[in-house]
Structure formats: C-alpha cells, structure tokens
Amino acid sequence: MRPLLQLESADVAIDGRTLLHAVDLRVERGERLALIGANGSGKSTLLRTLHGLLPPAAGRLARDPGARQAMVFQRPFxxxxxxxxxxxxxxxxxxxxxxxxxxxxxxxxxxxxxxxxxxxxxxxxxxGQQQRVAxxxxxxLQPDLLFLDEPTANLDPPAKREVEAVMAEFAAAGMTLVFASHNLGQVKRLATRVAYVERGRVLADLPVRDFFDHSKLASVSREADLFVQGEAG
Structure with a gap:
C-alpha cells in the first residue's frame, strides 16, 4: 500500500532561513507517529509541512489524493x-x-x-474544553489523517487525560495520528512510532518500543538518546 504521506529530501525555508533540512519521512495508514525534540527543533514546521501549509523549497511531498486530513493547533482558534x-x-x-x-x-x-x-x-x-472543541x-470533517501540535500543552492533568482519551479513541477507530509532544509519558501511551527532530533534521525514526530502548536508540542517534535521557531524568 502507498503511504498516506511521504516527504522526500525536503527542505523548508521561511524568509530565507532554512528550517527543515533534507527530511525523509513516511506516514503509513493507521499508525500514530509522535514527533519529539526541544523547543525550536522544527516539530511544528514539520507538522505544517506534512499538512501542506508550508511547501518544500526542495524535495517533494507526495500524498494519497483520496485521503482527508485536518490539524489541531496548540492554541485552537x-x-x-x-x-x-x-x-x-x-x-x-x-x-x-x-x-x-x-x-x-x-x-x-x-x-x-x-x-x-x-x-x-x-x-x-x-x-481543556477548548482543545476538545478543536x-x-x-x-x-472525518479525516483519515489528523495532525496535532502539542495538543495537551499548558493543560492541567485532568484536561490532559481527557484530551489523550479522545486521541486514543480516534486512533482506535482507525484514524492516523501525527502529533508533536514534549511529554514522553504521553508518547509512550499513544504512539506506535517516534521521530526525533533536532535543528530541522530527523535524526531518529523508530517504533516506540525500540525508541525507548536505550541500546537501540543510542545505536541510531546519540543526540536522540541524550535528549530522552535528559527528559526522563
């Protein structure tokens, strides 16, 4: 089966500044892909690029033309x-x-x-209610693919649990999710796959179980392993 989305060697630039560098990323139907990384690493830019809001300056974005998609922003309008x-x-x-x-x-x-x-x-x-309205x-819109940018940032614990429960229900019903998160516990609970972004590059892309296995992650990306150890510590 063709992927829902595929970025190939994609660069994204805004006002002459390159924010994503040679990114290769596939999004398969039915998976839950978490994007993690420090503030300013390029997660939000990558989400917007995948959603089609920011066109690649180089490389290409290929999408399943029959797939519907939507996006929930960190602060819904x-x-x-x-x-x-x-x-x-x-x-x-x-x-x-x-x-x-x-x-x-x-x-x-x-x-x-x-x-x-x-x-x-x-x-x-x-x-929390506003995020659930979003x-x-x-x-x-009945999307096949839903993008979420830090969907539980700045919410209190009960509201976070409510939003996570809705995301899990969407996924259980067959919706594909791609979400950015700083919450590694949330990533472990919701994701099937994790991509680590640093300075506009995807340095690691692994199934969630392998991503949180120190020996496997360290063999792929020392930077990603150091980030996870620092956030979990």
Whole structure:
C-alpha cells in the first residue's frame, strides 16, 4: 500500500532561513507517529509541512489524493460565537451543506464528551474544553489523517487525560495520528512510532518500543538518546 504521506529530501525555508533540512519521512495508514525534540527543533514546521501549509523549497511531498486530513493547533482558534456555530462554520467552509452542519456539529461534540455545551460561547470555555472543541471540529470533517501540535500543552492533568482519551479513541477507530509532544509519558501511551527532530533534521525514526530502548536508540542517534535521557531524568 502507498503511504498516506511521504516527504522526500525536503527542505523548508521561511524568509530565507532554512528550517527543515533534507527530511525523509513516511506516514503509513493507521499508525500514530509522535514527533519529539526541544523547543525550536522544527516539530511544528514539520507538522505544517506534512499538512501542506508550508511547501518544500526542495524535495517533494507526495500524498494519497483520496485521503482527508485536518490539524489541531496548540492554541485552537475559536470564533467569538457559540461552540456549535464554530463547528458548523468549519463544516460549511469544507463544503458541507449548511442544513447538515448543525446535526454534524452536535454529533461531533458528543463524540468528545461535550454534550450540552453547543450554545455556550466558545471563548468562555476552559482551556481543556477548548482543545476538545478543536478535536471535535477536526473529527467532524472525518479525516483519515489528523495532525496535532502539542495538543495537551499548558493543560492541567485532568484536561490532559481527557484530551489523550479522545486521541486514543480516534486512533482506535482507525484514524492516523501525527502529533508533536514534549511529554514522553504521553508518547509512550499513544504512539506506535517516534521521530526525533533536532535543528530541522530527523535524526531518529523508530517504533516506540525500540525508541525507548536505550541500546537501540543510542545505536541510531546519540543526540536522540541524550535528549530522552535528559527528559526522563
């Protein structure tokens, strides 16, 4: 089977500054790929490139033309209107007939455990609820592939558990996930594969079990092993 996405020798530059260097990366259907690395390593740039928001300056990005995809950002942008209308407008902009949008928005909120809040102002929700609204908005588009940029950053522990539970449910239903995270425990719980990014390069790309095996990771990338040891220490 062809991969959902494949980056080949991709460079990405913004304002003359190269942020990704010769990146090769495949995303297979049904896997859960975690991107880890220090702040400024290029994880968010890589996510945006995979999603098509940043075109490669060199190399190429190939995608399955039949696959639908969506992205949830670290700080979701929500309009100053009701939760339901935030979802309905997203669906309408994606080409869904307006008469179908309200029902699909309601179903999406129920999917993430937010029944009954559709008429509340989205800006008045807690940070955890806003992130789950963003997840509901993404799920309502029925993507095959979902990108998430630090989806639980700055959330308290109960909210993190709620968001992780939604991500796990999406994956169990067959959705492919690619997410950036600083939380190694979260990576162990959710990922099937891990890629380590440093200075715009992917230095290690291994199944999750091998990635957290010191001897196997150290043989692939000393930098990745030092990062994991430092974060876990």
């Amino acid at each position: 929500l309009l100053r209107t009701t939760v339901q209308r935030n979802l309905a407008l997203g669906l309408w902009l994606a080409g869904v007939p307006w008469r179908q949008c309200a029902g699909r928005a309601t179903a999406a909120l129920a999917r993430v455990g937010l029944d009954g809040i559709g008429q509340r102002n989205a800006r008045h929700l807690s940070a 997840l509901a908005r993404a799920w309502s």
